[in-house]
Structure formats: C-alpha cells, structure tokens
Amino acid sequence: MPVLSAFEVVGLWEQGQNRHPVDRALLLLGAFQPNESYEQLADWTVGQRDAAILKLRMATFGVLFNAYIDCPTCKERLEFSFDGRTFQLSNDFEDLAIEIDGWRFRLPTTRDLAQIANERDLDIGMQRLLDLCCLQDESQTKLEWSAAMVQLIEARMEEVDPRANIGLDLACEACGHTWQSAFDICGFFWEEIEVRAKRLLHEVHVLASAYGWSEREVLTLSDQRRNFYLEMVS
Ligand SMILES: [Zn+2]
Structure with missing residues (x-):
C-alpha cells in the first residue's frame, strides 16, 4: 500500500496548488499508482479512482476523518468524525x-x-x-x-458503482434534521495535504534556521525525529 512521505506531500501540494480539482484528483491517483501514466489513469472510472484515493488517504493520515458541515435547515455547525474503513471498497476495475x-x-x-x-x-x-x-x-x-x-x-x-458516490448520513442535534451529504474524498484529502504541506515547510524553516540542514534533509526525517528536534528548538 503506497503511503505519502513528508517529501511527497510537499511535492504534490506544489504541483497541484494552481490546478483544477479534476487534475488534482489525477495527481493523487498518480501517487497511488505511480506505474501508470496520467493518460491511463484518466480512464479509470470515478468510482475506481475515489476508492484508490480513499485508500491512499487512510494509509497516509489514518482511518479517522474529522469533518464539519453546516445544517441546511438551522445553519448550526455540525462537527463529526467517521472511520473511512466503513467505505473501504475495492479499487479493482470493473467494466460496468x-x-x-x-x-x-x-x-x-x-x-x-x-x-x-x-x-x-x-x-x-x-x-x-x-x-x-x-x-x-x-x-x-x-x-x-x-x-x-x-x-x-x-x-x-x-x-x-456506489464507490463514486460516498454518502454520509447526518443528523443535526440542534434541530433534529437528518439528511445525506455526498463526501468528496478528493477535495477533502487535498485540503489536508495543503494544511500538512504548509506546516512541513514551516518546520523546514525552523530546523534549517537552527541547524543549517537542507530542505530535503528535514523532510526525510521521520515524524518522530522531526518533532523531537522541533521541541529542542522551541
Ligand atoms: Zn439543524
């Protein structure tokens, strides 16, 4: 199972930040399946693609998803989390x-x-x-x-192909409204990558300033070592 390293997270964010969400989804899929060209990956069905990206996200950031949404009836903000394994589906190709x-x-x-x-x-x-x-x-x-x-x-x-439409069953505690909302795994994962990439670059700045290490040296440290040195510096 491919897992995005800190170095890859920053690289993906850099490549995708000015791209259309459809292209970002292909970038993410390319990280999951590096042996296939973008031309080939563009022909994966949306369901097959989203199942693969869900797997990549869980391997990289864990199975728990923390999200929020505003209730469409009373506008109250609803914070919720769910386990992505509930939706874990095969990313095999089926000629449907x-x-x-x-x-x-x-x-x-x-x-x-x-x-x-x-x-x-x-x-x-x-x-x-x-x-x-x-x-x-x-x-x-x-x-x-x-x-x-x-x-x-x-x-x-x-x-x-239900893989292309991951639906979340939601219930508002404030007004009792229940509804189903489509979960956009590509957009969700991209936002997380953006937040992580910016944090990693900030950490590069702190550690490069303190120790004179290169960007690559800081990004190839394990999370444990990087966090340890960050504690030492602060
Ligand atoms: Zn409500």
Missing part, C-alpha cells in the same frame, strides 16, 4: 455498463469530468457527460436527454 430504454452507457471517468469541467450550467454539463458516456454510434450527433432520463441514468450509475 448500464442500459436504459435501449441506450447503453459506460461509467464516467476523470477524462470525461475534465472535458466538462468548464461548463458552468449543471444541466448542460450533465447532458454532455451522458453524450460522452453513451456507447451507441448515435452519440456522434448531439442527443437531448430528458430530465427524467438523466435522473434514471444517474440513479442507475450510482447503483451499479
């Missing part, structure tokens, strides 16, 4: 396709998401996504999918 009313669709990949990333209108984006995933030759010409058909296809895709 769905069929509705004689139309066949493959499941969306990161390459598909990248193609619609700049589409601001959600409905148009979804139409384009379904065009890309439609396996019939007719998909060469633009098709109009009805709202009901879009809903059906989405629901069937979720059913066939």
Whole structure:
C-alpha cells in the first residue's frame, strides 16, 4: 500500500496548488499508482479512482476523518468524525455498463469530468457527460436527454458503482434534521495535504534556521525525529 512521505506531500501540494480539482484528483491517483501514466489513469472510472484515493488517504493520515458541515435547515455547525474503513471498497476495475430504454452507457471517468469541467450550467454539463458516456454510434450527433432520463441514468450509475458516490448520513442535534451529504474524498484529502504541506515547510524553516540542514534533509526525517528536534528548538 503506497503511503505519502513528508517529501511527497510537499511535492504534490506544489504541483497541484494552481490546478483544477479534476487534475488534482489525477495527481493523487498518480501517487497511488505511480506505474501508470496520467493518460491511463484518466480512464479509470470515478468510482475506481475515489476508492484508490480513499485508500491512499487512510494509509497516509489514518482511518479517522474529522469533518464539519453546516445544517441546511438551522445553519448550526455540525462537527463529526467517521472511520473511512466503513467505505473501504475495492479499487479493482470493473467494466460496468448500464442500459436504459435501449441506450447503453459506460461509467464516467476523470477524462470525461475534465472535458466538462468548464461548463458552468449543471444541466448542460450533465447532458454532455451522458453524450460522452453513451456507447451507441448515435452519440456522434448531439442527443437531448430528458430530465427524467438523466435522473434514471444517474440513479442507475450510482447503483451499479456506489464507490463514486460516498454518502454520509447526518443528523443535526440542534434541530433534529437528518439528511445525506455526498463526501468528496478528493477535495477533502487535498485540503489536508495543503494544511500538512504548509506546516512541513514551516518546520523546514525552523530546523534549517537552527541547524543549517537542507530542505530535503528535514523532510526525510521521520515524524518522530522531526518533532523531537522541533521541541529542542522551541
Ligand atoms: Zn439543524
């Protein structure tokens, strides 16, 4: 199981900080599967990708996730944590396709998401996504999918590959409202990487100033040693 080292955390953050979230997800996947090119990884389905990134996150930062969300009804902030192993799913590739009313669709990949990333209108984006995933030759010409058909296809895709839609069951203690919220593993993990990378660079600054060590020397220390020296310095 790949684990991100301190050096890799800083490197990933540096490469991804100005990129679109879709590209960041590919960067994370590349860290999980370094033997495949980005071109190959872009063809992993979203479910396969998210299952892999969940594994990488748990191997690197542990199985516990601490998060918060504002209640959609009373706006009270809800802090909660969960064990990622609840959602731990296989990242094996399954050649899944769905069929509705004689139309066949493959499941969306990161390459598909990248193609619609700049589409601001959600409905148009979804139409384009379904065009890309439609396996019939007719998909060469633009098709109009009805709202009901879009809903059906989405629901069937979720059913066939639940890995692409990690849902959290939430309950607000203040007002009793219960709802389900989609958990974006890529965005969540990226925010953690950003926080960790900045902290590591601060630690480099402190230890390089005190001992004259290089950035690489500080980042390749184990967490235990780095923390020990940081205590000595402060
Ligand atoms: Zn509430």
